[in-house]
Amino acid sequence: MKTSISRLLKTTLAAGIALVGATVANAGTMKLGMTTWVGYGPLFLARDLGYFKEKGLEVDLQIIEEASIYMAAVAAGELDGNASTIDEIMKYRSPDFCFKAVYALDDSHGGDGILAPAGIKDLAGIKGMEVGMNEGSVSQFWFNILLKQAGMTEADVKITNMTADDAAAAFMADRIPVAVTWEPHLTLAKQANKGQVLIDSSKTPGLIVDVVALNCSYIEKNAADVQALVDGLYKANEFIKANPEKAYEIMAKGVGGWLSKPADFASSAAGVNFYGKERNAEFFKDGAAGESGKLVTLGGEIWGSFKKLKMDVKYEDLVDTQFLAK
Template identity: 60%
Template sequence: MKKGFFRKALLNTVLGTALAAVLGVAAGASAEAGTISLGHTTWVGYGPLYLARDLGYFKEQGLDLDLQVIEEASLYMAAAASGKLSGSASTIDEILKYRSPDFCFKAVVALDESYGGDGLVVSSDITSLAQLKGKTVALNEGSTSEFWLSYVLGQNGLSLKDIEISNMSADDAAAAFIARRVPAAVTWEPNLTNVRKGNHGKVLADSSSTPGVIVDVVALGCEVIEKQPKDVAALVNGLAKANAFIKANPEKAYEIMAKGVGGYLKDPKDFAESAKGVRFYDADTNKVYLGTAAAPGPIAELIKSADATWSTLGKTRMKVDYAAMVDPAFVTAQP
């Protein structure tokens, strides 16, 4: 791929009027010392970012964190590529597809892992993954849903080539499954609960069986990491304090995070219920999961697996590995 092609193509096709309207005043924020701006979708796992912000954990260290809800990965990654955002909160498998020689970013801290929050729903007559062979599965192509299913199939001697994919969003996939238009779908909460309660079929597998595979991280532009190390450290330290607060005061934490994240999670009860499907990553978990440059943690194998999956499907811009995708220095520097 020619140098510069990805950035130009991405910005020309995606970063237009709609993106500018979504970002608003955030444009240019990533260049300001003391400010970090992140794009992300609505997800329970991003609650600690709002908790640390609203409890003042970032502000007390001189950091102003600007969080922008953008419900499309290509949009917030385009904004990060152009410098309109400092980075993103997203799954590592999702964002590595956008890494290129011209678009450098690295994960500096892990936020959470899906632990039952994502899953595969099937009709009642399907009792094993082997029975999916030749059947249609509704899922969002190019997303974490496709990567996770590829991983699960691979663990059972199958591959994506063994099924027929019907491309649609995770919510639309759930709707199509409930309407019996497809025999299987990959989706997430609260759709999994709706399937279980509505007698629409069953959840054949969920992410509780694949810990450490669907992991959200904060990834920042390499220039941001280089020029704003104190701000990055403040971000990582603030998140560590937020996770300690969650353990000590879960009900209050859910209340604050629900208000911050908003959307379908604005009710603290709904947030608390969704939180059952994730595991938040505290400081100690981060140190183990990210590891060090000399001794990479489990995230290295996840990156290797995701790179192999997306490369096979022709969706990567360059070959990536731990060194290209992770900067563990801020996590390892914590006491």
């Protein structure tokens, strides 16, 4: 009898522990989709250093190289959110598909650029030339800002729609004279002494900004998990400042792809500004009237002119800063 009671107690205790474990695992989970980009490294760093887990959150990071695919997955509930540029996600916001940015990850600071023939002095010099560019992407958004600053429009050039990678390849092969692309292609062109980087995003700080955006229902139902995400990213950015070489090693392994080597990751990281707690506070300060709000307005103007928006996206439709100051 004593043995039977002992076994019963052990069985009951084990079942209770298993139930608690299952509850914890199911309570704190988040699935995010994103492309291969150096600016998303802090997500992998926080995951692999256990910063999310110590707050009770398990984060599943999935590399999906097409924005329309991971946004469709978020809309279908297969993902809880994504990492992407502010202007990119604006195109998918609709009355029926609600998501909001809860954290700013980075901005491109030299990671994006325009490859052009040597001797061209400014953007006006490419008038009439064929430009390889990914229409509907952040490349088009950024390029149109530059055109506007130069008093030009896309009508002043000949756009050929292709991916940023294909545009760079076409430029290197002399099939097109101008390409709007990003790293590592800018560095590769420099190393090959091919043409020139006419302008890069270091000249336009704060215009190509990546954020983590989450489904509105997920935010509402999982506030503690969203806070854990933000806190983990804050901690990851402090680690980058204190231990950059080790951070690049961990992030390179996590992000993978063309950034899988720490040296390549470190080189590409020089072209971005990682956003921590202070920079998030600064970027989102003053709401719609501040830096982030002006970027949303600019995105609305540009994508609206190309009829890419599904609704008139207001700042409050796209941003939720409640977790940043805690």
